[in-house]
Amino acid sequence: MTLPAWSEQFARERLGQVPATLPPVVSRRWAFEGATGAGVRVAVVDSGIDASHPAVGAISGGVIVEYDADAPPSYARITEVEHGDVFGHGTACAGIIRALAPRCELFSVRVLGSRLTGKGPVFAAGVRWAVEHGMHVVNMSLSTGKQDYFGLFHEIADLAYFRNVMLVCAINNVPGPSYPSQYASVFSVAAHLGKDPLHFDYNPHPPVEFGAPGIGIDVAWLDQGSITASGNSFAAPHIAGVVTSILSKHPRLTAFEMKTVLAALADNRIPPDAGG
Amino acid sequence: MSARRRDALTELAQLAANAGPALVPVGHRELLLQITETARRLFSAMACSLALLTEDEEELEFISASGAGAEAVRELRIPATQGIAGWVVMSGQAIAVDDVATDARFAAGVAATTGYVPRSIIAMPLQTERRVLGVIEVLDPGGRPGATLSDMELLSLFAGLAALAIEASTMFGDLGRVLLESLAGADVDADLATRLRRRAETAPKPRRDLADVTALLSELGQAGPDERRLAVRVLRDVLAFTRGRSPA
Missing domain, CATH: 3.30.450.40 (GAF domain)
Known part of the structure; x- marks a missing residue:
């Protein structure tokens, strides 16, 4: 019998067997113990990274994305070049991820800092670059509320999901749309009150699914310094760091399995032995 | 409209357009x-x-x-x-x-x-x-x-x-400016829609789009009731489509 095109993939001889990735009980020990972040490539889509900051250390590469009105359809020019941090925020995110996954490979995708015009296309091109250049985790402490970009970011978020690239996005605090942080396939994060970087909450009422430290936390900043700051944009790299750490120990996990793992390890989850 | 009244109106518009920023x-x-x-x-x-x-x-x-x-x-x-x-x-x-x-x-x-x-x-x-x-x-x-x-x-x-x-x-301020700038234009013999369209060619964004839309609306005002109803329907559909693209 001839199978329709899509179903051919499910023919027994083609499908093969998929290894089990999740244990019967997901524990913190199974998830984190011995994990270093090694072998996981993480892109920080932000204002650049200051690799000379002691909280960050050497990074593995990076690009600057700028608006180019003469370069349709992306309207973005991507330059692979060493660069610093314009605002300090990208360095803050990189420092948080580095602390949770010390041996991960950090990449800076600088989309903020050159000019505001063309922000949407530049931001989208930066995320697309990360998805198409072998990143495993992408941290985005930024979002757009402009409805014109709904489709553009949705297409990139779907591409990331199908390639198993985990997009971790800070949800926008401002009421109204927030792309890509409100798409179902991304790890959408807001700040909770806790300070322990390895502890997070799971919200069963999306769009924002995970709560992580983001209020009054010490983060790396410009000029080798640090500041005490608050915002969802600091919560996202906590989840990105946790995801990176878990992924280094369990590289076969898919994005939906990773969400399952996070939900299972969340502080607000009733432990299985408590009859929950 | 007599030439004198038209001149007076243009002068008034010019005055308002110049004084507008203040x-x-x-x-x-x-x-x-x-x-x-x-x-x-x-x-x-x-x-x-x-x-x-x-x-x-x-x-x-x-x-x-x-x-x-x-x-x-x-x-x-x-x-x-x-x-x-x-x-x-x-x-x-x-x-x-x-x-x-x-x-x-x-x-x-x-x-x-x-x-x-x-x-x-x-x-x-x-x-x-x-x-x-x-x-x-x-x-x-x-x-x-x-x-x-x-x-x-x-x-x-x-x-x-x-x-x-x-x-x-x-937006309200921009609309006022676009209208005044159009009225104050040198082309006193042209109708409002034409003046707005000319303004749309030179005004900086976002007033350019606004002048364009206002010109179209001004032109529509002179169309028949059937054409106006059709235009309203088209506009409503466009707005519904725009809203539908983004989940609230």
């Missing part, structure tokens, strides 16, 4: 001042300032401020690619910094210019579904160090309202 924004400025003053009281803050993006989106202009250092900060312009305010408008994300003085560049820059260096700051983007307008900053809220989660949530709600009010007020 007269029209009065209500707008009052609105902005009310926003910063209300926010300052709402958060029992030492100061509050509001900066809007310039038309070319290259700079942030502090349009309104109340509280400590307010006089100095008003009309201050900074590049939209610098500092905490810059990051906020570019990223669309809110941020609070507890001890601003530790960010040497910030302390030495904008804050020092105002003669008032705050300890803590909450900066929230002013944005609607259509665009980012600027940033609102609350300095030293509650007379205590550090922002709380509820401070940030409250300011986000307030900033959402403020952004809608500013957008509506700006």
Whole structure:
């Protein structure tokens, strides 16, 4: 019998067997113990990274994305070049991820800092670059509320999901749309009150699914310094760091399995032995 | 219309268009001042300032401020690619910094210019579904160090309202300017729709689009009832499609 095109993939001889990735009980020990972040490539889509900051250390590469009105359809020019941090925020995110996954490979995708015009296309091109250049985790402490970009970011978020690239996005605090942080396939994060970087909450009422430290936390900043700051944009790299750490120990996990793992390890989850 | 009355109308429009920048924004400025003053009281803050993006989106202009250092900060312009305010408008994300003085560049820059260096700051983007307008900053809220989660949530709600009010007020002002500039144009013999279309060719964005739309509406006003009904239906469909693209 001839199978329709899509179903051919499910023919027994083609499908093969998929290894089990999740244990019967997901524990913190199974998830984190011995994990270093090694072998996981993480892109920080932000204002650049200051690799000379002691909280960050050497990074593995990076690009600057700028608006180019003469370069349709992306309207973005991507330059692979060493660069610093314009605002300090990208360095803050990189420092948080580095602390949770010390041996991960950090990449800076600088989309903020050159000019505001063309922000949407530049931001989208930066995320697309990360998805198409072998990143495993992408941290985005930024979002757009402009409805014109709904489709553009949705297409990139779907591409990331199908390639198993985990997009971790800070949800926008401002009421109204927030792309890509409100798409179902991304790890959408807001700040909770806790300070322990390895502890997070799971919200069963999306769009924002995970709560992580983001209020009054010490983060790396410009000029080798640090500041005490608050915002969802600091919560996202906590989840990105946790995801990176878990992924280094369990590289076969898919994005939906990773969400399952996070939900299972969340502080607000009733432990299985408590009859929950 | 007689030639004399037409000349008088054109002169009047020219006068209003020239005087516009001095007269029209009065209500707008009052609105902005009310926003910063209300926010300052709402958060029992030492100061509050509001900066809007310039038309070319290259700079942030502090349009309104109340509280400590307010006089100095008003009309201050900074590049939209610098500092905490810059990051906020570019990223669309809110941020609070507890001890601003530790960010040497910030302390030495904008804050020092105002003669008032705050300890803590909450900066929230002013944005609607259509665009980012600027940033609102609350300095030293509650007379205590550090922002709380509820401070940030409250300011986000307030900033959402403020952004809608500013957008509506700006659009109203822009529409008035477009109409006056068109009436004041040299082409006195042309009808309003033609004048608006010519204005649309030269006006800076976003007034260019506005002039275009107004020209079309002006032309439609002279069309028959069937054509007008058809146009309204098309416009409604376009708006429904636009709303449908983004889940609220």
